[in-house]
Each structure stands twice: as C-alpha cells, then as structure tokens.
Amino acid sequence: MRTARSRTSLVRRGLAVAAMGLSLAACQPGAEEQGAFVEINKDPFPSSYTPLESGITFITNATILDGKGGRIDGGSVLVEGGKIKAVGKDIAAPEGATVINAEGRWVTPGIIDVHSHLGVYPSPGVQSHSDGNEVGEPVTADAWVEHSNWPQDGGFIRAAAGGVTALQLLPGSANLVGGRSVTLKNVPGRVAQDMKFPGAPYGMKMACGENPKRVYGSGKNSPEFRPHTRMGNVAGYRQAWSDAQAYQRAWAKYERDYKAGIDATPPARDLNLETLAGVLDGEILVHMHCYRADDMGTMLDVMKEFGYKITSFQHAVESYKIADKLAEDGVCSAMWADWHGFKMEAYDGIRENIPFVHKAGACAIVHSDDAYGIQRLNQEAAKALADGRKAGVDISKEEAWQWLSLNPAKSLGIADKVGTIEPGKDADIVLWSGDPFSVYTKADVTFVDGAVIFDRNDPSRQPVMDFELGQPGEGDVK
Amino acid sequence: MSIMKTLMGASLLAMAAAGANAEDVAITGGTAFTMGGKGKVENATILIHDGKVQSVTSGGDVPAGYRTVDASGKWVTAGFMASGTELGLTEVSLSGGINDARASDAKNGAGLEVTYAFNPATTFIPETRIEGVTRAVTGFSSTKDMWRGQSAVIALAGDNMIVKEHAVLSLDMDEGSAEKNGGSRAALWDTVITKLEESRPNGDDKKDDDKKDKKPKYDSAKAAFDRLFAGEIPLLVEVERKADILNVIKLKERFGIKVVVTSGAEAWMVADELAAAGIPVVLNPLRNLAEDFDSLGTTGAAAARLHAAGVKVAFLPPDTNNTRLVPQNAGNAVAMGMPWEAAVDALTVNPAEIFGIADSYGTLEAGKDADVVVWDGDPLEVMTSPDAVFIRGEEVPLVSRQTKLRDRYIDLPRSPAYVK
Numbered sequence: 001m002r003t004a005r006s007r008t009s010l011v012r013r014g015l016a017v018a019a020m021g022l023s024l025a026a027c028q029p030g031a032e033e034q035g036a037f038v039e040i041n042k043d044p045f046p047s048s049y050t051p052l053e054s055g056i057t058f059i060t061n062a063t064i065l066d067g068k069g070g071r072i073d074g075g076s077v078l079v080e081g082g083k084i085k086a087v088g089k090d091i092a093a094p095e096g097a098t099v100i101n102a103e104g105r106w107v108t109p110g111i112i113d114v115h116s117h118l119g120v121y122p123s124p125g126v127q128s129h130s131d132g133n134e135v136g137e138p139v140t141a142d143a144w145v146e147h148s149n150w151p152q153d154g155g156f157i158r159a160a161a162g163g164v165t166a167l168q169l170l171p172g173s174a175n176l177v178g179g180r181s182v183t184l185k186n187v188p189g190r191v192a193q194d195m196k197f198p199g200a201p202y203g204m205k206m207a208c209g210e211n212p213k214r215v216y217g218s219g220k221n222s223p224e225f226r227p228h229t230r231m232g233n234v235a236g237y238r239q240a241w242s243d244a245q246a247y248q249r250a251w252a253k254y255e256r257d258y259k260a261g262i263d264a265t266p267p268a269r270d271l272n273l274e275t276l277a278g279v280l281d282g283e284i285l286v287h288m289h290c291y292r293a294d295d296m297g298t299m300l301d302v303m304k305e306f307g308y309k310i311t312s313f314q315h316a317v318e319s320y321k322i323a324d325k326l327a328e329d330g331v332c333s334a335m336w337a338d339w340h341g342f343k344m345e346a347y348d349g350i351r352e353n354i355p356f357v358h359k360a361g362a363c364a365i366v367h368s369d370d371a372y373g374i375q376r377l378n379q380e381a382a383k384a385l386a387d388g389r390k391a392g393v394d395i396s397k398e399e400a401w402q403w404l405s406l407n408p409a410k411s412l413g414i415a416d417k418v419g420t421i422e423p424g425k426d427a428d429i430v431l432w433s434g435d436p437f438s439v440y441t442k443a444d445v446t447f448v449d450g451a452v453i454f455d456r457n458d459p460s461r462q463p464v465m466d467f468e469l470g471q472p473g474e475g476d477v478k
Numbered sequence: 479m480s481i482m483k484t485l486m487g488a489s490l491l492a493m494a495a496a497g498a499n500a501e502d503v504a505i506t507g508g509t510a511f512t513m514g515g516k517g518k519v520e521n522a523t524i525l526i527h528d529g530k531v532q533s534v535t536s537g538g539d540v541p542a543g544y545r546t547v548d549a550s551g552k553w554v555t556a557g558f559m560a561s562g563t564e565l566g567l568t569e570v571s572l573s574g575g576i577n578d579a580r581a582s583d584a585k586n587g588a589g590l591e592v593t594y595a596f597n598p599a600t601t602f603i604p605e606t607r608i609e610g611v612t613r614a615v616t617g618f619s620s621t622k623d624m625w626r627g628q629s630a631v632i633a634l635a636g637d638n639m640i641v642k643e644h645a646v647l648s649l650d651m652d653e654g655s656a657e658k659n660g661g662s663r664a665a666l667w668d669t670v671i672t673k674l675e676e677s678r679p680n681g682d683d684k685k686d687d688d689k690k691d692k693k694p695k696y697d698s699a700k701a702a703f704d705r706l707f708a709g710e711i712p713l714l715v716e717v718e719r720k721a722d723i724l725n726v727i728k729l730k731e732r733f734g735i736k737v738v739v740t741s742g743a744e745a746w747m748v749a750d751e752l753a754a755a756g757i758p759v760v761l762n763p764l765r766n767l768a769e770d771f772d773s774l775g776t777t778g779a780a781a782a783r784l785h786a787a788g789v790k791v792a793f794l795p796p797d798t799n800n801t802r803l804v805p806q807n808a809g810n811a812v813a814m815g816m817p818w819e820a821a822v823d824a825l826t827v828n829p830a831e832i833f834g835i836a837d838s839y840g841t842l843e844a845g846k847d848a849d850v851v852v853w854d855g856d857p858l859e860v861m862t863s864p865d866a867v868f869i870r871g872e873e874v875p876l877v878s879r880q881t882k883l884r885d886r887y888i889d890l891p892r893s894p895a896y897v898k
Contacts (some may be wrong), residue, residue: 123767124774155767211532214573320887321894340880341602341799343572348879350887360890372796379806379860386861391884439809439860471768472720472744472775477814478766 037258038266040274042283045146045185047196049185052451056080058093059431062102067109067405067420071398077107079423079427082449087421098447099377106436109405109421110165110186110428110446111377114287114412115314115367119167119192120145122153123371134179138216138227139240141204142271143179145171149192152465160454160463160478162375163436163443165428166197168412170205170314173289174215176227178205178294180275181287183412185428188463201413203311204279208233208290208299209345234298241306244276251277285311285413287334291345293321300329312411314367316357317349323360332349332363332411335382336373337387353397354381354403355388365411366403375425377404382437397437433461500529500848500871504540508549508852512842514556515822522554526848529871539862547866547873551558551853556842557612557634557869558825558857560804561760561792561832565603565616566596566632566639568798579619580796581627588647588673589698590618590627598639602799604878607634609802610851610864611795613641613831619647624655624666625673627713628702631833633849635869645833646714646738647702650839653772667725674733677703711738711834714760718743718772727755738832740794743773744866746780749787758790758832763811781824783816791820792829808859821858847871 046061060076064087078086078094093099094192120132131148134140149169159167164186181203184195209230217228220313227233250267257264286303290296290313303310313319316333317340319326326333335357340349350356357364366381368374385400409419418428427450434441445461455461459475466476503526510522521536524531540546564571564579571577578595581587596616606614617629626648632639649670656666677700705711713735715726723745730737730796740743740760745752752759763781768774777783784791793811795804808821816824830840838847848871855862867874886894 003635043563050589126770158766162828200773210573297570320884324890337801338800340569342797344570344574347570347574350881352884352888354883356887371767375764375766376810382860386863391888439806439858440813442813468768472747473768473777476775476777477779478777 008289026457034258034261035262037255042278045144045193045196047198048191048193049187049189049196049198051082051449052187052453054079054082054251054427054447054450054452056094056097056445057100057427057450058097059100059102059107060093062105062107062431063435064421065106065108065398065401067401068422069399069402071396075107077421079429079447079450082427082451084421084423084425084427084429086423088331088369089451100431102431105434105444106441107421108163108401108432108436109419110430111163112194112412112419113159113164113167113368113374113377114408116159116167116169116374117172117368117369118159118167118169118371118374119149119151119153120171121314121371122150123155133174135174135215138176138212138236139272140171140175140179141177141240141273141275143171144182145169145179145205146182146192147195149184149195151189151192151195151465154465154468155374156186156188157454157463157465158371159374160446161443161456161478162379162444163430163432164374165430165446165448165453166409166412166414166418167374168203168287170203170287171211173205173207173211175416176207176212176233177240177276178207180204182285183414185448187453188465198412199414199417201283201285202278203285203287203412204275205421206237206286206288208288208295210343211289212236212363230295234302237299237302238305241274241280241302241308242271244280245306247273248277248280251477279308280306282309285309285411286315287312287411289314291315291317293318295345296322297325298330300325303329312363314363315346315369317346317353319362320350320353320356321348323357323362326357327360327362330363332365332407333357334365334367334408334411336369337366339382351383351387352391352393354384355391355393358388358395358399358403359393363407363410364403365407367408378432378436378441379439382439385437397435400437445471487505490504492506500526502541502544503547503860503868503871503873504544504850505547505549505554505850505852505866506540508552508554508758510534510554510570510842511556511822514827514841515817515819517841518807520554522549524554524850526841526850526868526871529848531842531844531846531848531850533844539664540656546790549866551854552865553855554842555610555851555853555857556824556826556840556846557867558610558805558853559613559615559792559829559839560606560611560795560801561615562794563614563616563801564798565606565614565634565801567592567616567618569597569600569602571798572628572869579617581618581621586621586697586699587623587627588618588626588702590621591643591698592616592618592628592630593640593643596630596640597598601879602801603634603639604874605880606801607867607869607874608864608876608878608881609805610857610867611802611804612849612851612852612869613835613839613869614801615645615829617646620650624650624659624670625699626650628711631835634848635872635874641838642833642835644711645835646706646712647706648714651715651717651718651726652741652881653718653770655716661720671729674703674729677707679704679707706735707733709736712738712742712832714738716741719742720747720775722772723748724751727751727757728850730755730757743769743776745789746777747775747786749789752784753788758792758828759784760792760829760832762796762816763807763816764796778810781811781821782824785816785820790828790832791824792832793824805858806860810858812858818858856870
C-alpha cells in the first residue's frame with residue numbers, strides 16, 4: 001500500500017517538475033522528459049543548539065593560555081555576544097560588563113574531548129542504556145551515534161565541571177567501521193539535536209586491530225563471520241572503500257546523465273555506502289581507533305590507496321614509534337597520558353607518548369574515552385608534560401594546552417570557531433581556580449558561547465539532569 | 479611501650495625479609511613526613527640499616543660507611559600503598575593469556591590464596607614502584623560465587639614479595655554479585671549468612687565427630703573462616719548501596735568479626751554509623767558517577783566526608799595497570815576537601831593498619847621496613863615523580879619495560895631492535 005502510494009506521488013511530482021523544466025529540456029535535442037533531480041539531504045538532523053543567555057563578561061588579572069601556544073600574565077579577556085571580543089593586557093572593561101577579578105587564577109580555551117561515549121554509554125550504565133556499538137556487522141557506516149545520544153547523562157555535567165566545552169561522541173570500536181560521530185557543545189538539551197555543534201562536520205569511526213577481529217572472529221567459526229585476523233580487517237576496509245567508490249561512480253553517472261538531459265534513475269540509496277562515499281568526497285572526517293604502530297602504518301597506505309584522509313588515530317599508544325611518519329602525513333594522534341597494558345595492542349604504551357609525538361612536530365591530542373577521564377583532562381596533559389620534560393623534551397604549559405584545545409578543534413574541523421582565545425571566536429573558555437596543571441586546581445567557571453554552563457560556587461549554575469531528580473545524591477557536590 | 483612492641487615485631491619479620499645484604503644509606507636534607515602525612519621533619523637525615531629505618535633526625539650526622547642520597551629541596555615519605563589491585567595476578571588482562579585474578583570457575587571461592595597465582599616478574603610491578611608505590615593489596619576479581627579468596631599484601635621488590643599471605647577474606651556484595659548468586663540480594667545474603675553461621679567456632683562441628691571412622695573432608699575455605707573468626711583477618715566487603723552497607727554493619731555485630739568496606743559508593747551516607755562500628759572504607763576517590771542503581775549517591779567528596787566523620791580511609795587506584803596513579807587519586811581527594819595529611823595517611827598508615835602490616839610498614843620510624851621515597855615535589859601532585867625509591871632498604875633502579883621502550887624510541891631510529 002505504502003509503496004504504491006509513494007510511487008504515485010513520485011510520478012505526480014515528476015510530472016510537475018517536468019512541466020516546469022520544459023523549456024530547458026526543449027533546448028536539448030533528443031532530451032527526454034526528466035523526473036526531479038534527486039539530491040540527498042546531507043543534514044537531515046540539523047542542530048537546534050541555541051546558546052544560553054549571556055552578558056558582557058570581563059575577566060581580568062588572569063594568567064591566560066591562549067590555546068595556540070601563547071601566554072599572557074596579568075591579562076584580560078572580554079566576552080560579548082557570546083564571542084571573544086578582545087584579549088590582552090591593555091584592554092578595559094566596557095560599561096555594563098560583569099567584571100571577574102581572576103587574580104591568582106588561570107583562563108584557558110575550553111577543553112575539547114575528541115573521544116567520548118557520554119550519552120551513548122551513559123550513567124547509569126545499565127543494559128538498557130548500552131547504545132554505543134552496533135555490532136551486527138563489521139561495517140555499519142549507516143549508524144549515526146547522535147541517534148544513541150541520551151542528553152540526560154549526568155556525565156555531561158561532570159565533564160563541564162572539568163572544563164570541557166565541546167566533545168565528539170564516537171560509536172564504539174567493535175566494528176571495522178562503527179558509524180558516524182557527532183560533535184557537541186557541552187550544554188544540556190532536551191533532544192540530542194539541541195547539543196549539536198552548529199556547522200561541525202561529521203566524523204566517522206573506524207577501528208584497527210584486536211577489537212573487530214575479537215568481536216566478529218571469536219564468536220562463531222563460520223565463514224560468514226569475518227574478520228578473524230588483522231589481514232581480514234584490512235580486507236574488510238578495502239572492500240568497503242571499493243564498494244563506496246562504485247557507489248560514488250553510480251551517483252556521479254546519474255548526475256552526469258541528468259545534466260545531459262537523460263531521464264536517469266538515481267541509484268538506490270545505501271546509507272552505509274553513503275557515509276563512506278562522504279569520506280571519499282572529503283566531507284566526513286575519519287577518526288580511527290588504532291593502537292599499534294604497524295597497524296597505523298598499514299592504514300596510512302590504505303588511506304593513500306583510496307584517496308581519503310585519516311584525520312586522527314584514536315588511542316594511538318604507539319604513535320611515539322612512528323611520530324615522524326604521522327607528522328609527514330598530517331595525521332593527529334589522540335592519546336591517553338598513561339592508559340596502557342590492558343590488551344596486547346596497548347602493551348607498549350609509554351608515559352612519554354604525547355610529548356614525543358609533539359616533539360616530532362605531529363599533532364598531539366589528549367583524549368579521554370572515559371566518563372572519568374573527561375573530568376580531568378587537564379591533569380592528563382600535566383602528567384604527559386611532566387614525563388616529557390623528564391625525558392628531555394622542553395615543552396611549556398602554554399604549548400601543552402594545544403593538546404586540549406586547538407589540536408582537537410583542528411581534528412574536528414571546528415578550529416575556525418573554537419580552540420583558542422582570539423577575537424571573533426566562540427567564547428568557550430574556562431576560568432580555573434589556579435594553575436590547571438595542578439591536581440588541586442578545579443574549573444571555577446566554564447563558559448560556552450559566553451554563557452556560564454557550570455559555576456562551582458553557584459548552585460544555580462550546577463545543572464541537575466532529569467534522571468538525577470528524586471534520587472540519592474540529587475544536587476550534591478560531585 | 480608501643481615503639482618497643484613495634485621493634486620486636488619488626489625484628490621477627492626481618493628474618494623473612496630479603497635485606498640481608500642491604501647497604502647502609504643516609505637520605506639527607508629533605509623534608510620528611512614520618513607518620514603518614516604528619517610527623518614533618520625538616521632537613522631530615524634518614525638512616526637505613528639492614529633494610530630498616532634506623533633513625534630519622536633533623537640535621538643528624540651521617541655515620542661512616544653510609545652512602546648519602548642528597549634529598550635537599552625534596553619531599554620524603556614512606557612508600558605508598560595501593561589498597562586493592564590484581565598486581566602479579568594479571569599481565570595483559572584482555573585476550574592476552576591467562577588472567578589469574580579471574581578465577582571465574584573456582585567453586586570454592588573463600589579458599590583461594592594468592593600465593594599459587596602470584597607472578598613477581600610481572601612488568602607492572604617495576605612500572606608501579608618507580609612511581610613511589612611500594613606496597614599493594616592484591617587479590618582476585620572473581621570466582622564462581624561471592625567469596626573472592628584471600629587477598630595478600632605485597633612489597634613491590636625483593637625476593638619474597640608476598641609480605642602477608644592472608645590479609646583479608648574478600649566478599650562481593652554488590653548488585654552484580656546478587657545477580658550472579660541467586661538473582662536477588664535476598665538470596666545472596668541468605669547464602670552468606672548461612673555460610674558464616676556454619677563457620678562460626680563451636681558451631682555444628684559435631685556431626686563430623688559422630689562419623690569417627692571417616693576422615694574429615696579437607697576444606698581450604700575453612701582455614702579462611704577460622705582466620706576470620708579468630709580475628710586474624712578482616713572480611714573485606716565490596717558493597718555500594720547505603721542499605722547494603724547498613725546490613726554489612728549488622729553483619730559485623732552479629733558475627734563479631736572485623737569488617738572493611740571496599741568500593742563503598744554510598745558509604746559516606748552512613749559515615750557516622752561506620753565510624754561507630756569501627757569499619758574502615760577503601761575507595762576510589764574519583765568516583766562520582768551513578769554507574770548503576772547501586773551507586774546513585776556517589777560523590778567525589780566521599781573521602782573527605784568519611785574522614786571528617788572519623789572513618790579510617792584508604793585508597794584504590796584506578797585499575798591494576800594504573801596502580802601507580804593512586805597518589806593522583808589521593809590528590810583529587812584533597813581537591814575535594816580532604817586534608818592533605820589525611821590523604822597521605824590513606825596511602826600509608828591507614829592501609830598498614832587495615833591490612834595488618836602496621837608493625838613493619840607505614841611510617842618512617844626506627845625498626846620499620848625502609849620503604850622510603852624521595853620525591854621531586856609534593857607527592858600528590860600530578861607533575862611530581864620520585865627521584866629515588868627504596869623498598870625494604872634496597873634502592874630500586876628507576877627502570878621498567880616502559881622506560882626501556884622510551885629510551886629506545888626517543889630518537890626514532892630506523893631499526894630500534896639493534897639499539898641497546
């Protein structure tokens with residue numbers, strides 16, 4: 001029934017469009033009557049994010065790390081209209097500004113976590129909430145993680161208390177291709193779209209190594225269940241890219257034919273191949289879970305073979321072994337300060353991974369992949385910085401902050417909007433109680449688009465999620 | 479009096495310890511914290527002799543024949559202790575060969591002992607000790623039932639690392655255990671109470687005596703329960719929910735046994751009751767997420783609140799591979815309101831008492847094992863690390879598998895396998 005009706009309506013629409021396009025078609029000899037050109041809506045779940053209300057804020061007497069490697073002692077930041085208006089030593093508070101004397105305190109760009117499963121593996125982590133891995137088959141590029149995001153996860157608030165202003169949600173790493181990621185502003189919303197970072201490109205999660213082969217290979221010894229091995233993993237990626245190329249060609253041909261006046265039938269939409277083709281078209285960024293240096297080395301070649309870009313390797317515990325190659329190919333490494341050893345591919349993790357990647361001139365990012373880690377990424381950067389210095393890598397705190405803001409912003413394609421404290425950028429900033437490289441320092445105030453999303457000293461700016469209402473611990477200090 | 483007792487206990491233990499050829503060392507010039515986070519001694523001269531702390535004095539002379547370690551401008555503490563790990567029982571926990579901490583098919587949970595599973599050659603012991611953690615409780619993560627064997631205390635260097643083979647009897651009473659053991663808390667508690675009643679001294683032993691000709695069945699678990707009821711070891715109960723913790727307090731009263739709560743997400747909500755019952759709490763102070771319906775009340779302020787109520791607190795590390803991060807956990811407890819001294823106590827003197835090794839470890843007092851760490855700053859700070867680590871008087875080189883990898887790849891050679 002439904003099929004018949006929709007076919008009818010398609011025909012009707014086709015006729016109408018054909019009538020409108022008659023003069024165009026008539027110009028081309030031998031042209032057929034064409035149906036409407038079918039174009040895929042690339043943004044079917046548009047962001048409905050709107051900033052919270054904000055005023056004019058003037059933070060003064062602060063130690064400012066600008067996020068791109070600079071530092072201003074005794075500096076000021078002026079925020080107006082949700083944007084950074086000015087930063088420096090010699091700026092004054094305009095009329096009507098809320099002035100914050102930040103003497104002894106530090107100001108940084110907000111922390112951006114490129115690897116989070118908040119909302120998709122939320123608290124409480126009960127079975128009903130397990131929405132992060134569409135394990136059904138090895139390639140599920142058709143799954144979009146935003147459709148799993150539960151905005152009521154209290155973890156978002158804990159992250160805000162830790163100075164996180166934006167984050168990328170990724171599907172889990174069971175699959176060769178896990179699906180699309182989504183980048184969020186860390187501001188609570190009623191629906192998932194309320195959190196979507198306006199204008200941020202989509203990402204796509206892929207995974208190397210142990211996870212896919214364990215998930216698909218070890219369950220059933222059936223030929224239907226692949227991959228069983230690392231070489232099976234690579235066969236899987238390459239076949240997927242090859243299929244995506246064929247899909248790209250089919251759509252290109254449709255477009256070509258249509259422009260030539262032919263009443264071409266568009267290819268059937270394949271949501272899986274559509275996302276993969278989006279990567280090949282350069283519109284979707286690849287974030288690939290990959291631990292071992294040799295796995296990364298293989299993937300750099302697969303990337304070149306199919307002409308796409310791996311934006312970042314996630315976890316990347318062995319990036320220090322090939323940091324020069326990663327610098328050359330311009331691939332970021334998103335890393336932990338010290339998680340390692342829990343599986344074979346994490347066995348060679350070292351504490352100096354992040355500073356060694358930095359030292360090689362490659363893009364280093366501190367990430368969490370964890371609902372606790374995301375709450376103190378500043379401490380993760382501090383540990384990595386200290387370990388690097390002890391190994392002779394001379395890095396300043398202001399340089400190290402790039403691992404938390406500018407580099408993640410670049411890897412998410414949002415560095416034109418956030419990641420540094422510069423005039424014109426979104427006022428996503430954190431006022432710290434002191435030096436954020438100390439374990440004793442906490443985020444006093446976290447701002448997103450100039451609005452206070454968390455204030456440690458103001459209970460009215462400490463959001464409570466729906467789930468937390470009426471439960472033990474509601475509204476408590478966390 | 480107590481010092482004499484301590485000295486006597488320590489000398490007995492010295493026979494078991496490795497330090498026969500330990501050198502004489504003087505650590506000089508540092509700021510020492512001799513009693514956990516307290517007992518501050520400026521310009522301290524710490525003498526180490528025969529594997530033990532010989533003396534700690536301010537500005538004291540260094541006797542002839544002592545090697546001097548200059549700790550000027552540095553902080554000196556007792557080596558830290560992580561109060562719940564699987565160190566030596568697991569190497570690579572996921573798909574990396576056997577994980578001896580996971581005795582999932584072991585039916586006689588209470589009888590399990592660490593001794594037979596412990597691997598002193600694990601790479602995680604050097605990784606951990608070079609960051610100033612010199613002692614750890616190690617035990618099993620699972621068995622087939624709710625009894626999780628007897629955890630041990632280890633020193634992280636030396637020939638005989640297991641310093642207390644039977645430190646606690648471990649019992650899992652959280653939501654997961656209820657699901658596994660009968661599908662309901664009611665079933666779990668029924669099984670546990672029945673077992674404890676049956677194991678009580680002067681209980682129902684006579685049945686066996688009636689069958690005189692029959693050899694009594696060997697039961698390794700019985701030895702564990704005998705230790706528990708003799709007061710030699712506490713029952714370490716992993717439990718999260720307030721209501722369950724109140725039942726654990728009742729359990730202690732009913733059976734007159736020593737009890738320690740571990741994990742304890744909502745323990746702070748019954749802090750006064752725990753203090754009154756003399757039940758210490760071992761916890762990870764970073765926990766502040768409602769991970770399940772057992773832990774809705776969890777907060778990062780828990781350690782501070784428990785301490786303020788008079789509960790003895792010790793700390794868990796994030797996980798076994800990151801046992802070395804337990805000082806960071808303590809630092810975060812301070813950030814959430816716990817006094818610094820109390821947080822250092824929770825890494826030293828408190829676990830020493832809770833796990834029954836206070837006679838030989840936990841403070842820098844004469845006669846104690848010389849677990850001494852020289853730090854390049856505040857040991858709870860994330861950018862601080864040790865410059866020197868002594869365990870039972872032996873200085874351990876600051877080398878691990880990780881540091882070897884670091885040194886091999888620092889300059890990205892073409893074929894690092896040829897680089898020494």
